Amino acid sequence: MVQLVSDTWYLFNKYLRITLRMPMWALFTIVQPLIWLLIFGQLFKNMANLPGFPQGRYMDFFLPGAIIMTVLFGTSWSGVSLLREINFGTIEKMMVTPVSRVSIVMSRVIHTAVTVIVQCFIIMIIAIIFGATVSGVKGAFLSLVIVFLLSLGFSGISNGLAMWLKREEPLVMLGNMMTLPLMFLSSAMVPKSFMPEWIKVITKINPIDYAVEATRAFYSGGASLHTILVGFLFLSLFAVLSISWATEMFMNQSE
Amino acid sequence: MIKTENLTKTFSSGTKAVDNLNINVEDGEIFGFLGPNGAGKSTTIKILTTLSRPTSGKAWVGGYNVQTEPVKVRCAIGYVAQETGVDYFLSGRENLVLQGRMYRMDGKTINRRVDELLELFSIKDCADQLVSTYSGGMRRKLDIATALIHNPRLIFLDEPTLGLDPHSRSQLWNYIRMLNGDLKVTIFLTTHYLDEADKLSHRIGILHKGSIKIIDTPDKLKDSIRGDSVNLELKGSAKDKAISILKGNSKVKEILLENEHVRVYVNNGSEAVQWMIKLLNENGIDVSSLSISRPSLDDVYLKYSGASFKEGDSEEGGEPWWAKWQKGGWGKNWKGGGDWKQEEGQEGGAGETGGADSGNGEWGKWSPEEMKEWLSQNKTVENETDDKGGSAVSANKEADSGNGEWGKWSPEEMKAWWSQNQKKEEEPSTENNGECKMEKDDKVTAENDENIKDKETKDEENSEEPWKKWQGTPEAAEWWAKSGKKEG
Numbered sequence: 037m038v039q040l041v042s043d044t045w046y047l048f049n050k051y052l053r054i055t056l057r058m059p060m061w062a063l064f065t066i067v068q069p070l071i072w073l074l075i076f077g078q079l080f081k082n083m084a085n086l087p088g089f090p091q092g093r094y095m096d097f098f099l100p101g102a103i104i105m106t107v108l109f110g111t112s113w114s115g116v117s118l119l120r121e122i123n124f125g126t127i128e129k130m131m132v133t134p135v136s137r138v139s140i141v142m143s144r145v146i147h148t149a150v151t152v153i154v155q156c157f158i159i160m161i162i163a164i165i166f167g168a169t170v171s172g173v174k175g176a177f178l179s180l181v182i183v184f185l186l187s188l189g190f191s192g193i194s195n196g197l198a199m200w201l202k203r204e205e206p207l208v209m210l211g212n213m214m215t216l217p218l219m220f221l222s223s224a225m226v227p228k229s230f231m232p233e234w235i236k237v238i239t240k241i242n243p244i245d246y247a248v249e250a251t252r253a254f255y256s257g258g259a260s261l262h263t264i265l266v267g268f269l270f271l272s273l274f275a276v277l278s279i280s281w282a283t284e285m286f287m288n289q290s291e
Numbered sequence: 292m293i294k295t296e297n298l299t300k301t302f303s304s305g306t307k308a309v310d311n312l313n314i315n316v317e318d319g320e321i322f323g324f325l326g327p328n329g330a331g332k333s334t335t336i337k338i339l340t341t342l343s344r345p346t347s348g349k350a351w352v353g354g355y356n357v358q359t360e361p362v363k364v365r366c367a368i369g370y371v372a373q374e375t376g377v378d379y380f381l382s383g384r385e386n387l388v389l390q391g392r393m394y395r396m397d398g399k400t401i402n403r404r405v406d407e408l409l410e411l412f413s414i415k416d417c418a419d420q421l422v423s424t425y426s427g428g429m430r431r432k433l434d435i436a437t438a439l440i441h442n443p444r445l446i447f448l449d450e451p452t453l454g455l456d457p458h459s460r461s462q463l464w465n466y467i468r469m470l471n472g473d474l475k476v477t478i479f480l481t482t483h484y485l486d487e488a489d490k491l492s493h494r495i496g497i498l499h500k501g502s503i504k505i506i507d508t509p510d511k512l513k514d515s516i517r518g519d520s521v522n523l524e525l526k527g528s529a530k531d532k533a534i535s536i537l538k539g540n541s542k543v544k545e546i547l548l549e550n551e552h553v554r555v556y557v558n559n560g561s562e563a564v565q566w567m568i569k570l571l572n573e574n575g576i577d578v579s580s581l582s583i584s585r586p587s588l589d590d591v592y593l594k595y596s597g598a599s600f601k602e603g604d605s606e607e608g609g610e611p612w613w614a615k616w617q618k619g620g621w622g623k624n625w626k627g628g629g630d631w632k633q634e635e636g637q638e639g640g641a642g643e644t645g646g647a648d649s650g651n652g653e654w655g656k657w658s659p660e661e662m663k664e665w666l667s668q669n670k671t672v673e674n675e676t677d678d679k680g681g682s683a684v685s686a687n688k689e690a691d692s693g694n695g696e697w698g699k700w701s702p703e704e705m706k707a708w709w710s711q712n713q714k715k716e717e718e719p720s721t722e723n724n725g726e727c728k729m730e731k732d733d734k735v736t737a738e739n740d741e742n743i744k745d746k747e748t749k750d751e752e753n754s755e756e757p758w759k760k761w762q763g764t765p766e767a768a769e770w771w772a773k774s775g776k777k778e779g
Contacts, residue, residue: 039395046392054380057421129376129437132340132369133393134362 043136047143055151065109066155073102073163076225088229099168100251101224103156103179104244107186108218110152112211114144114191115198119207141195141283148194149187156183171257178264179254185271186247192278199285224248243274292316292445292477293339298348300334300501308334310501311348316479318444321471323492323509324481325592331501332481333373336447339479340370353445366394369438369446373453375430376437379423383414383433386422387440394441401440408436412466428459435466445477446470452487460487467491485588495588497595504595512591518544519560520590521567523553524580533576537567547593554593560584 055062077095084094121127130140160176170176194211201207219225221238222245228236239245250267253260293316300309308331316322326332337343339352341361350357353367377386384405391401409415412432422430431451438446448467452460468491470476482488488495489509496506505512525533530553537543537555542563545556557563560583571578584590 042395043393046389050378050381050385050389053385054378057380124379125372125374125376126378127376128342128372128374129370129390130393131342132365133390134365134395135393 040136040139040142043139044142044146047130047135047139048147051143051147052150055147062110062151062155063158065113066106066159068109069102069106069159070162072105073098073159074166076102077166080225086230088227090227090229093168095163095166095168096255097227097252098225099160099163099170100179100248100255101219101222102163103159103183103251104186104222104224104247105215105219106156106159107152107183107190107247108211108215108244110155111148111187111190112194112208112215114148115194115196115207115211116204118144118195118198119202119204137287138283141192141279141286144195145188145191145279145282148191149184152187152191153180153183156180170255175254175257179251182247182250182254182267182271185268185275186243188275189243189271189278192275192282196278196282196285199282199289202289218242218244221245222248223252243271246270292318293322293350293352293479295339295350296348298335298338298350299346300331300338300343301346307501309338309345312498312502314496314503314506316477319471319475319477320493321467321478321480321491323488323495324479324498325485325488325495326481326498330498332498333449335498336370336449336479336481340368340447341365366441367443367445369441369443371435371438371446371448371451373449375434377422377430377434380421382419382421383425384409384418386433387437390437391440396441404440404442408439412436426459428455428462431455431459431463432466435463439470439476443476445479448478448480450482451480452482452484464491485592489588497592499595509588513586513588515591515594518556518558519563519586520584521555521557521560521563522582522584523555523567523571523578524551525553526577526579529576532574533571536570536574536576540570542566545594549593554590556590 073095076098080094080098082094083089084092084097090097118127127140131137157180160170160179164170194207197210198207201210221235222242223231223239224244228239231239246267249263250271253263253267293314295312295314298309298312299307301307310331312331312335314322324332324335334343338345339350339357341357341364344358352364355363355367357364377383378389381389387405387408388401391404396404409418412435414429414432414436417425417429422433425433435446435448435451451467452463455463464487467478467480471478478491480488480491492509494506494508495512497504507515523533530548530551533553534546534548537546537553542557543555544558547554547556555563555567564581564583568578568581
């Protein structure tokens with residue numbers, strides 16, 4: 037266990053170092069959510085006037101959606117970089133050492149999640165500059181914990197898929213394909229009261245919906261304990277499951 | 292140090308990559324592991340380094356069972372893969388430290404070892420630069436250094452000099468000798484270059500279709516050939532006729548067929564040439580070229596693997612899957628152009644068009660005339676090894692792979708390197724002019740009712756493929772960026 041933690045730590049350090057050397061690359065992924073945030077914020081501005089719309093301004097409503105979108109875009113690269121590392125032989129070099137196999141996956145997933153947190157933080161700041169309201173530092177901080185959990189889950193999926201598909205193209209394609217439907221099948225863009233029944237049912241198993249709801253609750257300041265607890269529990273479960281799956285795929289395919 | 296007992300690995304596809312392998316590597320020796328592509332070298336190494344599990348049989352490395360005590364095996368060995376596994380975005384020192392951490396060494400020991408190794412491989416000056424700025428030879432040295440961080444008693448070197456220039460190659464040989472001589476590290480070496488195995492190894496094992504054909508010292512192996520070989524190049528059906536004639540001669544010890552060439556083993560080569568030509572002429576057989584060679588590891592190899600060294604089967608179906616995938620294109624092969632040569636060289640026909648077309652980097656600047664001239668110069672060598680006119684294509688493969696180290700070379704350097712490199716494998720052959728050969732090949736093709744034009748188109752397609760694969764990889768992007776800059 038101690039070894040697992042220390043192995044993960046050193047590998048995480050390596051990835052962090054590499055990211056810090058090329059910070060621009062990590063920042064590129066936030067461009068798209070940012071554009072969405074600004075354009076959607078304008079486009080759907082008047083939707084907030086519709087009867088039954090829960091909050092005052094659409095920008096405030098959509099910010100959690102943009103944050104979660106950043107998570108999706110940011111994590112989908114995790115698997116691609118795993119394939120690249122395999123291609124370069126760096127993974128093989130790790131595999132001949134006694135290093136824990138679990139920590140290879142763990143370090144990658146955690147590194148991705150940490151990167152995504154920084155990206156989301158930047159999005160949040162920009163949104164605030166453009167007039168979105170985030171009530172309280174505590175809410176903002178807790179929302180980043182949600183972001184962390186969701187990122188662990190999705191980068192786990194990305195790494196697992198990478199080991200399963202073994203090629204970059206389908207992986208990127210699948211990542212892109214997944215993003216939008218998952219976004220639309222949650223309350224990221226449209227409040228639940230506007231949704232047809234069947235989509236409402238789907239949102240119940242969509243981890244993105246839990247993350248969006250919890251984040252929104254934190255930002256508005258009116259978080260009910262229930263939403264928060266359910267959100268944390270569901271997302272933790274999602275993260276654990278997807279990382280275990282990724283690890284399983286990694287061990288299977290590599291030995 | 293290494294012992295295997297009926298080691299067998301069968302892939303899910305049913306191919307037996309390793310078949311009842313029994314080897315025994317002693318403490319402190321350099322063991323050369325030879326075999327054509329697909330013989331199971333890499334698969335064997337993967338099993339011995341615990342990267343892959345055997346289907347049946349047992350193996351002990353450093354006294355530990357690879358299946359039941361993998362962690363102990365991992366701690367006892369160092370492994371240098373075909374692909375340099377060092378991280379390009381870290382500095383040399385960081386790579387070494389990280390590897391030490393992976394072996395769970397403590398910080399103090401790591402720092403001491405890192406300094407020692409940087410000194411040993413004289414990479415201290417650029418230890419803190421990113422590996423992406425290193426040359427191929429430096430990267431290789433660093434790669435070997437990382438494999439030595441935990442002071443292993445045994446290291447596996449999987450084709451360590453693949454794709455290196457002659458200077459780096461001989462430098463690396465010295466390091467390998469030093470590791471073995473001064474540091475008493477046992478070395479398990481696989482290589483494609485017979486001269487390399489000859490110079491370095493104490494003992495050589497020749498692997499063919501998954502099992503060992505023979506293990507002995509290079510000298511004894513060469514002695515076992517006894518005598519010189521006369522290489523004859525004959526046209527078409529004359530080959531069989533010549534073989535049947537020579538077979539009956541008491542002076543002939545053995546006859547081997549290698550592509551277009553007939554190798555006749557005799558006691559005294561120079562004397563044999565005279566009677567042989569006479570005998571063949573009397574029987575109405577024209578000899579288009581002839582050469583004599585002293586026994587080399589080539590001959591040994593030929594004898595035990597029953598095939599020319601260049602005539603590999605398909606690529607090794609190595610496990611884990613990425614090993615195969617790495618080799619199967621994907622912008623990885625450009626590094627070690629040698630693989631293309633074997634894979635594609637046999638299928639593809641000649642085609643200057645193809646060469647000029649897909650030539651890029653320095654090559655792209657050559658005129659077709661220059662290209663032709665260059666090809667004809669090197670033709671002799673190529674034709675010895677590759678089947679019908681594969682030379683142009685293989686040369687063109689090298690051109691394709693022109694990036695990384697290659698891209699930086701000028702045509703002159705390239706030429707020099709090529710000729711130097713080939714000289715070692717070259718058997719002196721007479722009146723085998725490249726230009727002639729080329730025409731001959733085309734004629735043969737035409738006789739085979741194949742439209743030359745069609746063939747050329749096909750060649751172009753063939754030659755384009757690796758290029759396509761290469762496109763879209765990070766290397767490609769990097770290369771484009773670089774070449775764009777040059778032109779701009």
